[in-house]
Amino acid sequence: MSEGDSTGTVAGTAAAGAAWRRGAGFAGAAVGVVAAGAAVGVAVERLTVGRGMRRKARLALDSSGPYGTLRGTPGTAVAADGTELYYEVDEVAEPEAERPGRRFGRRTAAAAPPVTVVFSHGYCLSQDSWHFQRAALRGKVRMVFWDQRSHGRSERGRGTPLSVDLLGHDLKAVIDAAAPEGPLVLVGHSMGGMTTMALAAHHPGLIAERVVGAAFVNTSSGRMSEVTYGLPAAGWSVARRILPGAFKLMTTQTELVEKGRRATSEIIGGVIKRYSFGAGDVDPAVARFAERLIEATPVDVVAEFYAVFAGHDKLAALSAFDHLPVLVLAGDKDMVIPHTHSEVIAEALPDADLVLVPGAGHMVMMEHPGLVDDHLAELLAEAGAVGAATPRTAPAP
Numbered sequence: 001m002s003e004g005d006s007t008g009t010v011a012g013t014a015a016a017g018a019a020w021r022r023g024a025g026f027a028g029a030a031v032g033v034v035a036a037g038a039a040v041g042v043a044v045e046r047l048t049v050g051r052g053m054r055r056k057a058r059l060a061l062d063s064s065g066p067y068g069t070l071r072g073t074p075g076t077a078v079a080a081d082g083t084e085l086y087y088e089v090d091e092v093a094e095p096e097a098e099r100p101g102r103r104f105g106r107r108t109a110a111a112a113p114p115v116t117v118v119f120s121h122g123y124c125l126s127q128d129s130w131h132f133q134r135a136a137l138r139g140k141v142r143m144v145f146w147d148q149r150s151h152g153r154s155e156r157g158r159g160t161p162l163s164v165d166l167l168g169h170d171l172k173a174v175i176d177a178a179a180p181e182g183p184l185v186l187v188g189h190s191m192g193g194m195t196t197m198a199l200a201a202h203h204p205g206l207i208a209e210r211v212v213g214a215a216f217v218n219t220s221s222g223r224m225s226e227v228t229y230g231l232p233a234a235g236w237s238v239a240r241r242i243l244p245g246a247f248k249l250m251t252t253q254t255e256l257v258e259k260g261r262r263a264t265s266e267i268i269g270g271v272i273k274r275y276s277f278g279a280g281d282v283d284p285a286v287a288r289f290a291e292r293l294i295e296a297t298p299v300d301v302v303a304e305f306y307a308v309f310a311g312h313d314k315l316a317a318l319s320a321f322d323h324l325p326v327l328v329l330a331g332d333k334d335m336v337i338p339h340t341h342s343e344v345i346a347e348a349l350p351d352a353d354l355v356l357v358p359g360a361g362h363m364v365m366m367e368h369p370g371l372v373d374d375h376l377a378e379l380l381a382e383a384g385a386v387g388a389a390t391p392r393t394a395p396a397p
Contacts, residue, residue: 068128077177087146093139113182122190126152132369168198193219197314213383222313230335278333278361326352331360
């Protein structure tokens, strides 16, 4: 090889490496966008504050924020394909004098199993996304929180082709392990609501026999392929051409893309905030909490799960809930799953309570926790959960 050829080869290799790094940086930025359900968008304020100051602020929020610190009794459910699903149980706090089993030294009949509320989280999140609801209802009602496969503390999927239907079967495995008897209230946010619908589609007997209430928060029964994430037609057209390449890079060059994501984390933080919350004045600690949850999701999981939503269609499965108390709640500024999807669910369940929260985005349970807590408490009271918190005075949207 001549010296010129050698120089050209080295230059070509360097150029290729630079191209890969640029691609990784782009894909890393795309992770934050896709994880929040969007295709483009950067928070302008990130360009007006010094980088060092932003980094210090992020570290301070990480070290001092109390969100996501609540823990329950851990357990593991095993999915049909062997994937281990992590869950935690928060039991009802019961005074010693009121515990069933003995009375004046004599054994009495055991009390009926309490209502168990099962919380299913959304895409690129974990059970900790229910922090505020967990804090508000803790000790008042029995609760199960679980991490969907490949999320949080659950095991990565073991190769079974991913689908929303598979997630519904996973939820059944968690219920069998953590709440094998007694009445159930199912609460799902975003992907978690889709999981609940899939459970109903494949296990209608469980819904008929044990479920006494359900809540669908910022979720959809189908037609997700029509969502444009708040982008104009031209912008979404461009994004649809870019995203497949970004997803391919996430699955084939995962380590490289993770580095790109870390390098662009401050930009991604702005994107996550924009697509998670409807208002610009959200508590910085809460915004950072949402950012950390999404950052914890591996990039190849982001790509794998996003691909299944276009095929989600569970409108017919909603009929399993038409005899039950149902809450359908959404933020009216949600760009990830527009509130019109919640309206479709409410139309399929005419007796459901439809609540559209003014100015709220996709993470409504973090953005307006008190209001969500109150509506959940009302649902639980209607479903017969005796110890549920008494609703406060939430404004009626």
